[in-house]
Amino acid sequence: MVSVSSIKQRLRRDYFRWQHKRAVRAVLKTPALSVGDLPFTLLSMVQKRDVLSYLVALKSFTTFANPARVVVVCDPSIDAKDRDVLRQHVPHIELRKAGEFVHPEIPRGGCWERLLAICSYAAESYVIQLDADTVTVRSPGEVLDAISRQSGFVLGEEAAQTLITLTTTSNNAKADTWGQTHIQGYSEACMAEVGLPPGSMYVRGCAGFTGFPPSTTMLTQLLDFSSRMSGKIGAVRWSSWGTEQVASNYLVANALGTQLLPYPKYGTPDVMNEDATFVHFIGSLRFVNDTYEKTSRTVIQRMSGPGYRPGLSS
Structure with missing residues (x-):
């Protein structure tokens, strides 16, 4: 039986989702993005329902860090109208189909196409x-x-977090029995046992905002990692939602000079304070209140101001 509390919670989420959807339509009135000069590619995977949110994410970020290239890996739900909107606001955007980024040794779905695109x-x-x-x-x-140092970065989950060895990764995961019920915890518990290269590191980060230095060996690393993990836990389980983040965490932890971004300066809305620089509105926290709506309104207003010039790189 559905409880009164759960009904109220659902109604609250629906209301805040509706308010946010209404607010982000204003991004369509902001100036188109100009081509940037910073030496990096900004890549995202976008589905139809997130096109306007993506424009807010893109334009709020490129206000400060405008790249030479902008790439969207289009979920199959993206249609011609969505492509027109994206091109109108980012004339130089590169729209790629998710189906372009598949590999017989890599799972499909669950954002794996995005990670293969990153490797490419x-x-x-x-x-x-x-x-x-x-x-x-x-x-x-x-x-x-x-970006200036061409070194890696990743969002963390807590303050003073660091890269850790695979042994520490597995020991931490094994000590958390409840955490192993999720594929990420289960994968981490097995990680030290699959024969990965000595000295390999890991980070319990978030794939939602990650910097990858140039690498001609990244795809090889990914194929090796995925093959070993699939062989250990089984292809079906390794194809479940959440494994792409495990792989992303492994790749960035072993990239050149990777550091974790300071937390909660870069974090989620539940830890947002006056020093917040970058906020990731993950699903479980996205529409619990009006924070996402208000934060989006604030940056859209900044983009709409008379003194705003899109594509500033500093």
Whole structure:
């Protein structure tokens, strides 16, 4: 039986989702993005329902860090109308089909196409993966520094977090029995046992905002990692939602100079404070209140102001 509490909670989420949807339509009145000059590729995977949110994420970020290339890996739900909207606001955008990024040794779906696209573009440039449910509130100095140094970065889950060895990764996961009920925890518990290269590292980060330095070996690393993990836990389980984030965490942890972005300066809305620079509105926290709507309205108003010039790189 559905409880009164769960009904109220659902109604609240529906209301805040509706308010946000109404608010982000204003992004369509903001100026088109100009081609940037910073040496990186900004890549996202976008589905139809997130096109306007993506434009907010993209334009709020590129206000401070405007790349030479913008790439969208289009979910099959993206139609011709969506493509027209994206091209109108980003004339130089590169729209790629998700089906272009598949490999027989890699699962399909669950954002794996996005990770394969990152590997493809990283062969020739620095790549930043930006989720559509993010908002950049102020200049991300740490990210600009990482771009300048061409070193990796990743969103963390807590303050003072660091890269850790695979042994520590597995020990931590095995100590959390409840956590192993999720594919991420289960995969991490097995990670030290699959024969990955000695000295390999890992980070319990978030794939929603990640910087990958140029690498001609990244695809090889991904194929090796995926093959070993699939062989350990089974192809069906390795294809479940959440495994792409595990692989992304492994790749970025072993990339050149990777650092975790300071938390909660870069974090989720539940830890957002006056120093917030970048906010990731993950699903469980997206529409629990009006924070996503208000944050989106604030950056859209900034883009709509008379002194705003799209595509500033500093």
